[in-house]
Amino acid sequence: MNAPLVLGGATVAVGLAAHGAFYRNSALFGAALGRLPTDRREVALTFDDGPNPDATPPILDALAQAGVHATFFILGRHAERWPALVRRVHDEGHAIGNHGYYHRKLHFKGPRYVRHDLGRGADAIAQACGARPALFRAPHGFRSPWVNAIARSMGERVIGWSLGVWDSDRPGVDEIVHRTLAGARPGSILLLHDGDGYDPAGDRRQTAGAVPRIVGQLAARGYAFVPVPAA
Numbered sequence: 001m002n003a004p005l006v007l008g009g010a011t012v013a014v015g016l017a018a019h020g021a022f023y024r025n026s027a028l029f030g031a032a033l034g035r036l037p038t039d040r041r042e043v044a045l046t047f048d049d050g051p052n053p054d055a056t057p058p059i060l061d062a063l064a065q066a067g068v069h070a071t072f073f074i075l076g077r078h079a080e081r082w083p084a085l086v087r088r089v090h091d092e093g094h095a096i097g098n099h100g101y102y103h104r105k106l107h108f109k110g111p112r113y114v115r116h117d118l119g120r121g122a123d124a125i126a127q128a129c130g131a132r133p134a135l136f137r138a139p140h141g142f143r144s145p146w147v148n149a150i151a152r153s154m155g156e157r158v159i160g161w162s163l164g165v166w167d168s169d170r171p172g173v174d175e176i177v178h179r180t181l182a183g184a185r186p187g188s189i190l191l192l193h194d195g196d197g198y199d200p201a202g203d204r205r206q207t208a209g210a211v212p213r214i215v216g217q218l219a220a221r222g223y224a225f226v227p228v229p230a231a
């Protein structure tokens with residue numbers, strides 16, 4: 001008679017572990033900031049997987065023109081390739097977060113691997129711009145019990161997101177704009193991509209094309225743009 005209970009317990013445990021690994025803001029493995037702590041019309045624009053020589057510069061141009069600051073979760077191996085772009089992101093006042101070095105999903109990786117990946121990513125950023133990142137976002141949001149602890153031990157706050165619009169599928173500039181405007185709420189952390197985590201030459205020009213319209217139309221609706229807070 002106990003077997004179904006044991007089985008039930010095992011099922012629950014596996015379910016909880018999957019929840020923690022696959023849901024980017026899940027508190028099970030420690031908190032990841034999934035939205036800004038505000039009900040005001042503020043959003044954080046975040047860009048993952050860059051820098052990228054075709055997408056990052058026009059995005060920075062658009063942000064500068066609008067006087068808006070965003071947060072860039074930079075991939076270490078791309079930072080090594082294009083350190084001048086990392087410096088530009090930093091020099092123009094945007095927040096920089098660590099996105100690891102290799103862009104492998106971390107939920108089944110052991111602590112040694114995670115520490116190596118995060119450490120090498122942060123080192124590449126520091127090498128490029130002289131500042132160490134105070135934020136971390138896991139590739140695809142996949143975490144494990146030690147990912148948060150290791151990130152925190154490196155002085156990095158773990159960040160999730162409120163709204164992803166699958167801009168990396170390249171659905172077209174209009175669609176990226178539409179999805180972002182339709183989903184943005186006060187306090188949203190908006191996830192976009194200025195790079196491709198798997199291909200340094202990946203095409204993110206659609207996202208770059210969408211940014212001026214996203215910024216302009218959210219501003220017209222009364223939204224302000226804030227960097228993701230490090231504490």
Ligand SMILES: [Zn+2]
Nearest residue numbers: 048049139197
């Ligand atoms: Zn990524």
